[in-house]
Amino acid sequence: MMNEFWRTIAKLLMLCCIAALASCGNDRNLGEDEGVITPGGDGKNPPVITFDNGTGIYTVKILKDITITPVVDNATDPVYTWKDEKGKIVSTDASFTYSSPADGEKFFTFRVDAKNGSAQEELRIDVMDKMIPSVSLIQYYSTYVGESVTIKSAVNFTEGSTYKWTNEEGAIIGDKEEYTFVATQEGSFNITLTVTNEDGPGKATTTIRVAPERKLNITFENERQTVPAGRAACVAPIITDNTENTTYAWEVNGEPYLNETKPTFTFTPPAAGEYKVKVTGTDGDVSAEAAQTIECLQSDETARYRAPQAGSSSSKVTVYNLLPAPGQFVQQISGKTEAEACRYAETRMNEVDNYVSLGAWGGYIVVGFDHSVYNASASDNNQYDFSIIGNAFNGSSEPGIVYVMQDENGNGLPDDTWYELKGCETGKSTTWQNYSVTYYRPPTYNMPVQWIDNRGNTGTTDLRPAFPGWLKGDSYELRGTRIKERTFLNNNGIWSNESYEWGYADNYGEDFLSDGDNHDANAIGNGFKIKNAIYPDGTPVNLRYIDFIKVQTGVQSQAGVLGEVSTEVYGFRDIQMEKAPGQL
Incomplete structure (x- = not known):
């Protein structure tokens, strides 16, 4: 999240904030060089402008007021200037209140002039005819009978909105921003969230998959692993829902390696070729297995070395x-x-x-x-x-x-x-x-x-x-x-x-x-x-x-x-x- 458009010029603790902004957060996709920082003539550190929403992009409805109050740090006796796209001064206060009779994107510049320097940032106001909520939910959840899942929503335009969670039968089951589903039986269940404001409703649906119980699972991220001749391969499966009582058994091409009982297995192929390495995990009366193919190459490590050349x-x-x-x-x-x-x-x-x-x-x-x-x-x-x-x-x-x-x-x-x-x-x-x-x-x-x-x-x-x-x-x-x-x-x-x-x-x-x-x-x-x-x-x-x-x-x-x-x-x-x- 580094913002390369800010350059801090001092070591003050306050400018750690500038640096954090430099690192992280105020590129508004309005051009890489629109920000201006001017040091004071006395060599002191300049002011710093931070938008209260972190982006410098605001949204408002037609004929509705929006008030923007940037945070200004490190400014000695500041003077504020707000200008529209034509360069006309529209405010000289620390805050700016705006409304528009028409929709569209409106750009403004906020400038701070102080005894210790100047700073300038551009912001955008998106004026919209309607602001119907958009609703986002994670598409799928997995859980087990007897456990619960908390579903969290992401919604824009939430002012004055109501929330309604419904099940597949249409019954209302919640009216808050999030909903906790308690799994009482196995199956697949659809939950819908509808968010409504004065402009209309928005909705999204998620599916919760409920298994009867937790079950040991073993997989490999990749089906194959390559090693040059003479090098060991560390076979490391992805193991979930295991307990401290889980035991592991390994075999290579059907031959058991009785001394290998850890969840990983380091295997050195004796010669070039393919080797199927299988692991079986056992936890009580539940077992799971998975396999990975180890390909030992003909060439050793030195054969593939590419030395730097004159033009490297x-x-x-x-x-x-x-x-x-x-x-x-x-x-x-x-x-x-x-x-x-x-x-x-x-x-x-x-x-x-x-x-x-x-x-x-x-x-x-x-x-x-x-x-x-x-x-x-x-x-x-x-x-x-x-x-x-x-x-x-x-x-x-x-x-x-x-x-x-x-x-x-x-x-x-x-x-x-x-x-x-x-x-x-x-x-x-x-x-x-x-x-x-x-x-x-x-x-x-x-x-x-x-x-x-x-x-x-x-x-x-x-x-x-x-x-x-x-x-x-x-x-x-x-x-x-x-x-x-x-x-x-x-x-x-x-x-x-x-x-x-x-x-x-x-x-x-x-x-x-x-x-x-x-x-x-x-x-x-x-x-x-x-x-x-x-x-x-x-x-x-x-x-x-x-x-x-x-x-x-x-x-x-x-x-x-x-x-x-x-x-x-x-x-x-x-x-x-x-x-x-x-x-x-």
């Missing part, structure tokens, strides 16, 4: 995949297809040194250099192998989890095995592996995006979130590792995203490659070591090089009017390219 670049990358989660800056990403979006991201990072926003939790980007990145940290722990450029600063970290991959099959594509890089949160009880979130498209623009995760939690991404433009469906799922957020609202009303010690992109941690607090939110990298690549069970992989890098927003967090916490990526650097060997 340490900074230009190819973007292979780009799938942000919904976020306030996702609509900036141009492209009708993912391939077009990837080319856009390459231009942003390789040519204009600008950022790509990954949106809320789970949004990711996959890149590769024109050569392999050598693991220098394996022999020198003081060395970083590559860096990822973000714009974190003291008080604003939006951590991205990093994964690496070798081109094990040599086809030039990131379709082999991902290994997560260990960070300071790895192994903690608050860190969730095999986490997934499904995001649901709202019925109209400028509404919160609802989500539900694979643990039954629900929430919203609130500040003008957008789906990636190339996705056409009503929902999509993202999967990965989630770390606990460090988002706080301080006593002075300023939001803060505190840093993590080490191991994450766009994070003001120990591996931040710059001195000082970076209060200007400049594009600066974090350093990463290939030696920190781990299997899903946390043991080291010991990769000698990598070919692909994946960065994924690691937290699911909202910072109030600043919006979602989203990792921003400006680019990548191979730090050790000049020292990389010609062959392994």
Whole structure:
């Protein structure tokens, strides 16, 4: 949620708020450079304008009044000026009240001139003939007999609205913004919410699927896993609804491995070929099983190493995949297809040194250099192998989890095995592996995006979130590792995203490659070591090089009017390219 259009110019605590805004929240899609910040002649810090709704976009009905009161911080003896699109002064007060006899988009500029400098922001008022509520519900819930589900709605134009929840028979079962469904019997149940105001009703329906009881479930995210000759494969299924009494049995091509009883299994293929690895979980009289095929390649690790050449670049990358989660800056990403979006991201990072926003939790980007990145940290722990450029600063970290991959099959594509890089949160009880979130498209623009995760939690991404433009469906799922957020609202009303010690992109941690607090939110990298690549069970992989890098927003967090916490990526650097060997 980084807003690159603000640049803070001091270290005052108040300007942590500017920086948080710089990080997060006031890009209103009205142009990248419309904001103006002018320092005072005495070198003091300028005023800061924050819109009370966080977006600078307001909605009002024809002939109805709307009063807008921006928050102005750090202004000494301020003078206020409001101008319309023609430059006419329409108010000189701190607030502005507006009404219109016609619908349409109306633009205004709010300016603050003070002894310590000036600031200016543009806002938009959408005047509408009618404001009928749009209603959004998560499409599906799953639960069990004897348990309950709380259904939360997202609705716009709620002023003066009434709520009516009805079941399939049309009976009214609730009249609040949310409704708790108690599962008393197995089956599938449809619940409808109708929200009505003076302009009319809006409605949406959700389905609750009720199973008779919780049941052990074991699956694999991928049916296949590849490894080069000589490397172990860590077989790690996704296990849900298990208990501490669950036991596990493993077999390879039908042969049992009696000493393997953990929920993960590290298997080293004895020769090239395919191996079917099956796990059976047992919990009382309930059992479940799943299988994954391990493909051991003919070639070993050294065979696919691509040494840097004379024309190799340490900074230009190819973007292979780009799938942000919904976020306030996702609509900036141009492209009708993912391939077009990837080319856009390459231009942003390789040519204009600008950022790509990954949106809320789970949004990711996959890149590769024109050569392999050598693991220098394996022999020198003081060395970083590559860096990822973000714009974190003291008080604003939006951590991205990093994964690496070798081109094990040599086809030039990131379709082999991902290994997560260990960070300071790895192994903690608050860190969730095999986490997934499904995001649901709202019925109209400028509404919160609802989500539900694979643990039954629900929430919203609130500040003008957008789906990636190339996705056409009503929902999509993202999967990965989630770390606990460090988002706080301080006593002075300023939001803060505190840093993590080490191991994450766009994070003001120990591996931040710059001195000082970076209060200007400049594009600066974090350093990463290939030696920190781990299997899903946390043991080291010991990769000698990598070919692909994946960065994924690691937290699911909202910072109030600043919006979602989203990792921003400006680019990548191979730090050790000049020292990389010609062959392994």
